Amino acid sequence: MDVHEILEKTVTGLGYELVDIERSPRGRVLRVFIDRPERPRGVDVEDCALVSNHLSRVLAVEDVDYDRLEVSSPGLDRLLKKASDFERFAGAEITLKLRLPSSGRRNFSGTLGGVSDGKVRLRTDAGDMDVELDNIDRARLVPRFETMKSGGKPV
Numbered sequence: 301m302d303v304h305e306i307l308e309k310t311v312t313g314l315g316y317e318l319v320d321i322e323r324s325p326r327g328r329v330l331r332v333f334i335d336r337p338e339r340p341r342g343v344d345v346e347d348c349a350l351v352s353n354h355l356s357r358v359l360a361v362e363d364v365d366y367d368r369l370e371v372s373s374p375g376l377d378r379l380l381k382k383a384s385d386f387e388r389f390a391g392a393e394i395t396l397k398l399r400l401p402s403s404g405r406r407n408f409s410g411t412l413g414g415v416s417d418g419k420v421r422l423r424t425d426a427g428d429m430d431v432e433l434d435n436i437d438r439a440r441l442v443p444r445f446e447t448m449k450s451g452g453k454p455v
Contacts, residue, residue, distance in 0.1 A: 376443035
């Protein structure tokens, strides 16, 4: 089994979603991003510690060579990679970069309209567009911050 398969099997077996994996250029640092889709606020420090402890043992048994393991949440600007990500976050604002340009552009932002038949629907200021899932190089959620006034109402 390769590292991705080991991580996917272990993380999902613990009840979490494996969002992404990063390796440093020399492969010495292994970063694992996890989430809990059923929890609106995602994962917390205890979740990351639990997964980290479990992965440390599994990676030792599987003889995976690394110096440091980092387990964290995907963050507010999480990557969207799988079709299920684009479906789950329908209605959210996203930015995306295409592999091949569309209308002379590669970078777009707008409201995610979901995914259907391998195409991601994006509502932009210029209108709606469909993008092939295979043509998306990188897609991220745009974080929304609401500050509160002293009266407890959003600004």
